[in-house]
Amino acid sequence: MDLGISGKRALVLASSQGLGLGIATKLCEEGANVIISGRVGEKLAAVANELTNSGPGKADYVVTDLSERDSAGKLYAAAKEKLGGIDILVNNTGGPPPGTVDKPDTELWRAQIDTMLIRIIEITNLCIPGMKEAGWGRVLTVASSGVVQPIPNLAMSNTIRSSLVGWSKSLANETASQGITANMLLPGRILTARLAQLDAANAERLGKPVEEVSASEQATIPAGRYGTVEEFGSVGAFLCSDRASYMTGGLIRCDGGSIRGV
Numbered sequence: 001m002d003l004g005i006s007g008k009r010a011l012v013l014a015s016s017q018g019l020g021l022g023i024a025t026k027l028c029e030e031g032a033n034v035i036i037s038g039r040v041g042e043k044l045a046a047v048a049n050e051l052t053n054s055g056p057g058k059a060d061y062v063v064t065d066l067s068e069r070d071s072a073g074k075l076y077a078a079a080k081e082k083l084g085g086i087d088i089l090v091n092n093t094g095g096p097p098p099g100t101v102d103k104p105d106t107e108l109w110r111a112q113i114d115t116m117l118i119r120i121i122e123i124t125n126l127c128i129p130g131m132k133e134a135g136w137g138r139v140l141t142v143a144s145s146g147v148v149q150p151i152p153n154l155a156m157s158n159t160i161r162s163s164l165v166g167w168s169k170s171l172a173n174e175t176a177s178q179g180i181t182a183n184m185l186l187p188g189r190i191l192t193a194r195l196a197q198l199d200a201a202n203a204e205r206l207g208k209p210v211e212e213v214s215a216s217e218q219a220t221i222p223a224g225r226y227g228t229v230e231e232f233g234s235v236g237a238f239l240c241s242d243r244a245s246y247m248t249g250g251l252i253r254c255d256g257g258s259i260r261g262v
Contacts, residue, residue: 004242006031006056010088011079013066013123016043018192019142020092022233023240028057030237032088035079037064066093067115072122086127087134088240091120091141091164095194096156098201109156116160121167128175137180138240141168145186145255153205154198165251172249181248183239188255189217191226223256 005027012024016038024034028051036051036059038044044061051059062078064071079086096112124139131137143161144151150158165184172182189195199217203210218225235254238244253259 001243003030003237003240005088005237005240008032008087009083009085010034010090010240011037011075011083011086011123011127012090012092013037013064013075013120014092014094015090016040016047016061018194019187019190019229019232019236020090021047022229023090023092023140023142023236024059024233025051025054026230026233026237027088027090027240028052028055028059030057030241032057032240033083034059035082036061037075037079039063039065066119067111069114072119072126076123076126080130085130085134087131087136088138089124089127089140090236090240091124091139093120095144095154096160098153098198099155100153101155112156113160113163117163117167120164124171128171128180131180132175132178135179136242137175137178138244139168139171139175139180139182140236140239141182141184142236143184143186145188145253145259147184147186148251148253149259149261153202169249176248179245181239181244183244183248183250183252185232185236185239186251186253186255187227187232188253188258189221189226190232190254191228195226221256221258225256227254227256 010027010032014020015024015036041063048059048061060082064075093116146158147162168184199214203213
């Protein structure tokens with residue numbers, strides 16, 4: 001299927017590795033020109049070069065630390081200068097440290113809310129006017145299956161990412177008539193470095209070998225395994241496509257059936 005986004009201009013946050021890179025890769029494969037972003041310039045340069053060489057879309061990068069207060073404006077300005085505008089915005093951030101609700105750290109909460117919530121709203125607000133002018137736009141926000149079914153030992157992630165649900169739905173309602181869609185993509189257990197970190201944290205908390213914890217986690221998934229970044233990226237690219245023009249305001253799960261609710 002031709003997704004109809006060849007030549008579209010995409011900005012993908014936190015995309016030097018993991019889930020963000022998975023979506024950026026698929027967008028490039030569909031012919032979109034992509035700006036990837038992250039904190040480490042050398043790594044971004046290497047990834048962008050690899051994406052461009054694999055094509056057919058071209059990739060460039062902007063070094064960004066979303067924890068900095070002025071990062072949204074700087075990122076938008078740099079991406080717009082390189083691309084000429086933003087048609088597709090993929091909101092993505094790293095996750096906060098694991099932990100339970102009974103160990104609050106107010107300053108850490110404030111810092112993570114700034115990075116994972118406020119910065120996403122800021123960069124989206126900068127991109128929306130251009131999308132409205134063009135009469136076409138895609139805003140895809142990567143969150144977590146924890147917004148539907150809270151994940152044990154990820155209290156901070158469950159809370160902050162859930163805040164994005166109401167925001168994304170409100171955005172979808174306000175922009176649908178102008179050719180802009182806003183959806184959220186919820187990963188389950190996708191095999192990334194972050195997943196390995198979480199398995200290790202759970203193993204330490206439970207006093208069990210990490211291999212046992214990983215095998216136990218996979219046994220709870222109806223698909224019987226962890227998902228791949230490529231599978232996740234393919235779903236993300238479709239939601240950013242012209243073919244998904246009547247899909248907005250949604251919470252789309254990519255979780256192998258992990259969520260038990262209907």
